[in-house]
Amino acid sequence: MLIGFAGLGRMGLPMASHLAWAGHTVLGYDPVLVEAPEDITLVASMAELARAPLTISMLPDGATTRTFVEEGLAGAAPDHLHVVMGTVGPAVVRELAATATVDVIDAPVSGSVSMAEAGTITTMVGASPEQYEKVLPVLHAMTAAQFHSGPVGAGSAAKLAVNAVLAALSQGVAEGLLLAEAGGLDLTSFYGVLRGSAAGAPYVGYKEEAFLSPDTAGVAAPVSLIRKDLGLALDLARTSGLTLPASEAVFAVLDHATANGLGQEDMAQVLTALRLRNGSRGA
CATH class of the missing domain: 1.10.1040.10 (N-(1-d-carboxylethyl)-l-norvaline Dehydrogenase; domain 2)
Known part of the structure; x- marks a missing residue:
């Protein structure tokens, strides 16, 4: 699957690498990172990630996440699924799910950088049952345990x-x-x-x-x-x-x-x- 990944920081980069190792094609965007492992293709703008059917954000706060969803994914297909994996709080995620032009769910993670590198972090997912089943194979590639916590916002x-x-x-x-x-x-x-x-x-x-x-x-x-x-x-x-x-x-x-x-x-x-x-x- 072609996956867009926004936020290749200390946690995001190893998570994106696990996706690539699992056989996914990963487009990565980060405003700071200038070099990435060869199995991740860096793009010049967040809008380029919108051509993937599924995107993931591992961004530091709600404001940055909101900008990515509202502006970066403005050109995405209507059935595009975006997964908020950064910790931004349930209110932001629920608002984005209600107003964005794409489907939005949340799956923040628990664990350290070393656990992200080892693929042993845990994720808590807020999504409908159908959305959860759709994203589960992708989450399996990055995390050791996945918990469907309820509807969107419940993961946060x-x-x-x-x-x-x-x-x-x-x-x-x-x-x-x-x-x-x-x-x-x-x-x-x-x-x-x-x-x-x-x-x-x-x-x-x-x-x-x-x-x-x-x-x-x-x-x-x-x-x-x-x-x-x-x-x-x-x-x-x-x-x-x-x-x-x-x-x-x-x-x-x-x-x-x-x-x-x-x-x-x-x-x-x-x-x-x-x-x-x-x-x-x-x-």
């Missing part, structure tokens, strides 16, 4: 709920490490205790290096991205008349982290942000 709502939990987990691990440090514990030894305890969710295990050796662990998901997603989650909560005290507290810490120059660091750097708030830089 599920993603925001998942990331609210992840942000709270990250905050909880950081606070646990601070308490262990205050009690004179060796943090490496304590992390083993944490990993083997009732609190040892899979996230705790695979974020060990990011919390204990941030200088060598690399960046899986930056603070700025989690802050953006949690902000969208809080927007959804407010429009639904909900108060989420834990998420609001975590968002304040992410704000503090961003203000202290940690926005492009891994989300585990909430530990550094909390140390700064408490007047220390660690053991």
